[in-house]
Amino acid sequence: MSKITKKESWNSNIGAVLAVAGSAIGFGNFLRFPGLAAQYGGGAFMIAYFTAFLLMGIPLSWVEWTIGRRGGRVGGHTTASIFMLISRSPWWKYMGLVGVVAPLSISMYYMYLEGWTLGYAWHTAVGDLSLSTSEEFGNFFGNFVGAGSNGAIFSGESSLLIFFAIALLCNFYLIYRGVSKGIEWFCKLSMPILLITAVLVLIRVLTLGTPDAAHPERNVNEGLGYMWNPNKVELVTESGKTVNMIPASATPEQREELIKRTQAQYPDEKISPKNISLLEGLMNPELWIAAAGQIFYSLSLGFGTICTYASYVNRRKDIALASITANSANEVVEVGIAGMMIVPAAVSLLGVVAAAGASTFGLGFNVLPQVFAAMPMGQFFGTLFFFLLFLAAITSSISLLQPATAFMEEFWGMRRTQSVTIIALFMCVGAMLVAWFTGDNLIALDTMDFWVGTLSLYITSFMYLTLFNVVWRSDNALNELGRGALFTPPSFMKFIIRWVTPTILACVFGSWLYKNIFVELSPQVSNVLEGKIGAVVPLCWVGIFALFCALVAHTSTRFHNRKFKKTPDNRLPIS
Amino acid sequence: MTLAGIITMVLSIGFVWTLFIVCCRKLIKNRNESRDTSES
Structure with missing residues (x-):
């Protein structure tokens, strides 16, 4: 293998902030949060959301930035090398592989989703989405993503393959250009465009007024109320299980319609409405888990990408403020823009019933195209919106490729071209598998999202906290956080990072396990246990990539012979 | 939209925008100071 490439770094601190914000801003902000x-x-x-942001989001991202910058200082750029260098134990090298394998595996299905957004932008622009009924929109979506049978998008019936290929090429071009010329350049360019686009769509939504005079209850005010009113009415079964929700502002007709629709979904149960006040809402543990989970996804915690990005930050530069700035940029897009845009648009154009209970992808690719079709100048704003989603997704996906690329460079000393080629090969095969196994309600996408997009994030986050609090010791780690900081992190953060954040994380993870395994075996688990090919094959490919990474880490001589000096304050040697 | 809904919306959006603007101002101020120092 060739000699180790020249050390890369960000051109500016603002570039690093934009890159981390770009990594965090994605589907979760625009579709999942609303x-x-x-x-x-x-x-x-x-x-609950802001409590989780303050007690889990900010502390955990500080932990990742601190570990990352420290790792970069001693020559590591991935969780595999950084964990080993900080812990001084070769076992941590293998544990840190989760932070290399997981992001690349997530990128395998993220590229497929990017193809969706680009395809929807194109089809909205050329007028293919000027449809009228929900069924037509549902059929378009099903045909476009190839949800009918395995290999449908490769049969030439769907244009998705072209957009999928464009998304792949864009990602590899940017990642090939490197950290400062590729990722930083693109984020500096795309983040302002993304914000301007989002604000334009937001202005259009807020000026919709009452678009249909025949339905005066469908207006922006009702839409905002549906999103933000603290009181709500739940639809519960006789056994007390919540199955749907009616907004407090819904008219009696809307209430009846929603109850009928929900009753039809649960023919064996008697469905009845139940008023929930703000206090009662706060007593619901599911709400806290959902809010904490959203913070987790939204800020890209546990992905391994923040750690890699932070490793390129100069050791004298601030990370405490940079971390909060990146997080707050993400929150502005999520709460300040998406929170006022998506649901109000859906309610004001289609009504509460159509918007209620839509899933993440249902909201994005079934409900929103209907909204744009019904909106004055909807073709233009729909194109703009899906292009915005594409930009948001691409800034996230390039961050997912960087840890694996850096891993090949640092462990086998590869050049950028070589590492990108190998990573492209693994990623493309994985992405093709996800795009092939689309039958059985997008089984491969669903399985990958569950196993690598959720489970691995919790595991990596626990590793970060263990390394920060136990191995490195929180005093030393907090000193590192404060180095070059533009403001001093408050002293109570030590207690929060040491006790509160791990407790919240354990509760969220425990409840996730309990819900998906012990209460009812989730389909993603049972599909694997039953050996369904669409679930097993993509996971096997992830396993092959993990074994390959373990082999690379094992055979690499770069970190084997490093002699660590024992120092009283547990400081690391500087390379 | 109820009064409680308006309060929730204004407080939430106000919080995130304030945090973002304060952080950006501090970062930009620091960048300008660093530039002045290096030029002098």
Whole structure:
């Protein structure tokens, strides 16, 4: 293998902030957050959401930035090398592989989703989405993503393959250009475009007024109320299980319609409405778990990308403020823009019933195209919106490729071209598998999202906290956080990082396990246990990539012979 | 939209925008100071 490439770094601190913000801003901001906030009733959800932001989001991202910058200082750029260098134990090298394998595996299905957004932008622009009924939109979506049978998009019936290929090429071009010329350049360019686009769509939505005079109850005010009103009415079964939600502002007709629709979904149960106040909402543990989970996804915690990005930050530069700035940029897009845009648009154009209970992808690719089709100048704003989603997704996906690329460079000393080629090969095969196994309700996408997009993030986050609090010791780690900081992190953060954040994380992870395994075996688990090919094959490919990474880490001589000096304050040697 | 809904929305959006603007101002101020120092 060739000699180790020249050390890369960000051109500016603002570039690093934009790259981390770009990594965090994605589907979760524009589709997942509005759906959750509306489902749990704005007020109660936002209290839990901001509590999780302050007690888990900010501390955990500080932990990742600190570990990352320290790792970069001693020559590591991935969790595999950084964990080993900080812990001085070769075992941590293998444990840190989760932070290399998981992001690349997530990128395998993220590229497929990017193809969706680009395809929807194109089809909205050329007028293919000027449809009229929900069924037509559903059929378009099904045909476009190839949800009918395995290999459908490769049969030439769907144009998705072209957009999928464009998304792949864009990602590899940017990642090939490197950290400063590729990722930083693109984020500096795309983030302002993304913000301007989002604000334009937001202005259009807020000026919709009452678009249909025949339905005066469908207006922006009702839409905002559906999103933000703290009180709500749940539809519960006789056994007390919540199955749907009616907004407090819904008219009696809307209430009846929603109850009928929900009753039809549960023919064996008697469905009845139940008023939930703000306080009652806060007593619901599911709300807290949903809010904490959203913070987790939204800020890209546990992905391994923040750690890699932070490793390129100069050791004298601030990370404490940079971390909060990146997080706050993400929150502005999520709460300040998406929170006022998506659900109000859906309610004001289609009504509460159509918007209620839509899933993340249902909201994005079934409900929103209907919204744009019904909106004056909807073709233009729809194109703009899906292009915005594409930009948001691409800034996230390039961050997912960087840890694996850096891993090949640092462990086998490869050049950029070589590492990108190998990573492209693994990623493309994985992405093709996800795009092939689309039958059985997008089984491969669903399985990958569950196993690598959720489970691995919790595991990596626990590793970060263990390394920060136990191995490195929180005093030393907090000193590192404060180095070059533009403001001093408050002393109580030590207690929060040491005790509160791990407790919240354990509760969220425990409840996730309990819900998906012990209460009812989730389809993603049972599909694997039953050996369904669409679930097993993509996971096997992830396993092959993990074994390959373990082999690379094992055979690499770069970190084997490093002699660590024992120092009283547990400081690391500087390379 | 109820009064409680308006309060929730204004407080939430106000919080995130304030945090973002304060952080950006501090970062930009620091960047300008660093530039002045290096030029002098």
